[in-house]
Amino acid sequence: METRSNRLLVFSVIGAIAVALFAFAFWLLAARNPDGREYLIRFKNSVTGVKNGSPVTYAGVSAGLVTAVRFDGQDPSTVLVTVRLNPEIPIVEGVKAQISRSFIGGDATIILDGGQRGASPIAATNSEPLPVIPEKKGGLLGSGGDPVALIEKISRSVDNISADLDEKGQQRTRERLAELSAKTAVWPTKAARLADGIAGAGDGMLGVGNSIAGVGERAARIRAKLEARRDASLGIDDKLRSARRAAEEFRGDVESLRPAVRALEGRSRVVTESVRSARSTTQRLGDQVERVDREGLQLFGAPKLPDYNSAQQSPPPSR
Numbered sequence: 183m184e185t186r187s188n189r190l191l192v193f194s195v196i197g198a199i200a201v202a203l204f205a206f207a208f209w210l211l212a213a214r215n216p217d218g219r220e221y222l223i224r225f226k227n228s229v230t231g232v233k234n235g236s237p238v239t240y241a242g243v244s245a246g247l248v249t250a251v252r253f254d255g256q257d258p259s260t261v262l263v264t265v266r267l268n269p270e271i272p273i274v275e276g277v278k279a280q281i282s283r284s285f286i287g288g289d290a291t292i293i294l295d296g297g298q299r300g301a302s303p304i305a306a307t308n309s310e311p312l313p314v315i316p317e318k319k320g321g322l323l324g325s326g327g328d329p330v331a332l333i334e335k336i337s338r339s340v341d342n343i344s345a346d347l348d349e350k351g352q353q354r355t356r357e358r359l360a361e362l363s364a365k366t367a368v369w370p371t372k373a374a375r376l377a378d379g380i381a382g383a384g385d386g387m388l389g390v391g392n393s394i395a396g397v398g399e400r401a402a403r404i405r406a407k408l409e410a411r412r413d414a415s416l417g418i419d420d421k422l423r424s425a426r427r428a429a430e431e432f433r434g435d436v437e438s439l440r441p442a443v444r445a446l447e448g449r450s451r452v453v454t455e456s457v458r459s460a461r462s463t464t465q466r467l468g469d470q471v472e473r474v475d476r477e478g479l480q481l482f483g484a485p486k487l488p489d490y491n492s493a494q495q496s497p498p499p500s501r
Contacts, residue, residue: 218246218266221304222312223279223292224254225261231283231290238265240294245271248292264312265292274301278318 229251236248246267254260267273277297283290294315304313 219269219273220249220264220266220312221273221315222310223263223265223315223317225263225279225281225317226259227281227317229261229263229281229290231288232263232281232292236290236292238267238292238294240267240271240273240277241297245294263292265315272297273304273313273315274298275304276301277304277315279315280318 232248232251234248234250237244238246238248246265248263249266250262250264252262254262271294273294274297277294280293281290282293296318304315306313
């Protein structure tokens with residue numbers, strides 16, 4: 183029973199190893215990508231982290247793998263990186279390569295970008311058997327942003343300068359350094375003058391600041407006055423609204439009294455007509471009274487009085 187268990191364990195381990203080997207072989211065959219196209223990239227800077235099997239992307243899309251990394255036989259400062267890319271990737275004029283490194287894992291990825299629509303494909307030349315993708319020039323840290331590569335580059339530049347300088351060159355360098363030291367000897371005095379000027383400018387700026395503060399205070403007072411006037415204007419507006427409401431109420435009262443005024447006007451017309459009629463009647467009565475006064479009792483048939491004759495009078499009595 184124990185022997186059977188040991189055999190089962192051994193067979194399980196062997197099967198797991200066989201599956202792992204099969205998966206590894208499949209991965210190698212897929213990495214080779216026999217249908218892909220090979221391109222050459224020349225890097226002047228450090229290629230730390232780039233190795234066989236490193237990924238290559240184009241505009242963020244997986245494009246292939248690195249198949250070889252070696253030095254240029256004619257220029258040891260140049261590293262030649264061979265990549266195999268998928269045939270459908272458009273490698274045209276304007277495409278450039280740069281290295282993107284992971285600061286945590288140390289792995290590197292070659293990034294391709296910069297292709298333009300309508301550009302012609304990159305082709306091989308007589309001097310190179312493979313099409314060459316140019317390196318994208320980076321900033322201070324190079325194309326991959328590696329500080330170590332920057333330090334190595336500075337060190338190489340210093341070594342090259344030191345190696346190129348002979349005794350006469352070193353003498354000229356010392357003379358230039360002495361001249362530079364003489365020119366910079368007056369910088370402390372100029373710096374002191376500049377500091378004094380800056381201090382004077384600071385006093386001037388302080389005066390300007392005080393002036394601005396005074397302007398701000400005046401502006402605050404003006405604002406307070408405007409606020410007070412606005413409050414007063416709001417009171418006037420309230421009074422005007424009250425007057426407008428009173429006028430509207432008065433107009434409503436007038437409108438309500440207008441029918442009574444019209445009825446009163448009709449009555450006044452009737453009274454006026456009555457007064458005119460009474461006045462005409464009174465005038466006729468006055469005319470009759472004047473006529474009676476003028477013609478007397480003749481109007482009523484009174485007897486006529488006898489005429490008076492002086493000859494028929496009797497003589498006066500004797501004494």
